[in-house]
Amino acid sequence: MRRPLIGITSYVEPATFTVWTDVSVALLPYMYVEQVVRAGGQPVVLPPAGEPAGALRGLDGLVLAGGGDIDPARYGARPHERTGYVRGFRDEAEFALLARALDAGLPYLGVCRGLQVLNVALGGTLHQHLPDVAGHTGHAPGPGVFGHLPVTPVPGSRLAKALGAEPVTVPHYHHQAVDRLAPGLTVTATAGDGTVEAVELESASFAMAVQWHPEEAEDGAVFEALVAAC
Numbered sequence: 001m002r003r004p005l006i007g008i009t010s011y012v013e014p015a016t017f018t019v020w021t022d023v024s025v026a027l028l029p030y031m032y033v034e035q036v037v038r039a040g041g042q043p044v045v046l047p048p049a050g051e052p053a054g055a056l057r058g059l060d061g062l063v064l065a066g067g068g069d070i071d072p073a074r075y076g077a078r079p080h081e082r083t084g085y086v087r088g089f090r091d092e093a094e095f096a097l098l099a100r101a102l103d104a105g106l107p108y109l110g111v112c113r114g115l116q117v118l119n120v121a122l123g124g125t126l127h128q129h130l131p132d133v134a135g136h137t138g139h140a141p142g143p144g145v146f147g148h149l150p151v152t153p154v155p156g157s158r159l160a161k162a163l164g165a166e167p168v169t170v171p172h173y174h175h176q177a178v179d180r181l182a183p184g185l186t187v188t189a190t191a192g193d194g195t196v197e198a199v200e201l202e203s204a205s206f207a208m209a210v211q212w213h214p215e216e217a218e219d220g221a222v223f224e225a226l227v228a229a230c
Helices: 030-038 052-058 088-104 113-121 158-163 221-229
Strands: 005-009 011-017 020-027 042-046 061-064 108-111 147-153 168-172 185-191 196-201 207-210
Touching (some): 005 088, 030 042, 030 221, 052 088, 061 088, 061 113, 088 108, 108 113, 108 221, 147 158, 158 185, 158 196, 158 207, 158 221, 207 221
Parallel strands (some): 005 061, 061 108, 108 207
Antiparallel strands (some): 147 168, 147 185, 185 196
């Protein structure tokens, strides 16, 4: 049997590597690639250029990876002073990818920003700066520093089948989160402060999204669930 082809969206940001300095690069943290391979899939990196939604015809599953904030205009809000790294071209590409994937019934995993794209695309809104709501910075302790907080999966959910129904400590790096939940989504995990940490789309055969960063976890169960669905 061939490995299922799993598309993973990527960033476009300035980067420095080998002899090159401050070059615009389509990039992706390699942990996503490693997790998909370890779970039995074949990763395919999708840059936000051209018409990436057209590439879904050859794929078996889709991961929307983490990244900068969504343009708040997409959910009718003004930008918070801490909203940043908005990339309109990435919003355009990923909202189109998600719509095509859901229409095609393609197994979907949203990671961090990928949860937020799912919620906004279906009519939900976001807290633009979570410390204003939660009262602490534990979900993103500092630039490039992951927080490690427990989340509690909801029994009976796809997430609970993958991780178990007991609280599990996972790596967090997000300063935004679900505010108004979109119609059709079900909350499947929360943090101790009430932050929505995972959702699933009731009408889909497999559409799961987590607010934390499972690519950074030692446990690859979330990626294994996606590949199994494929």
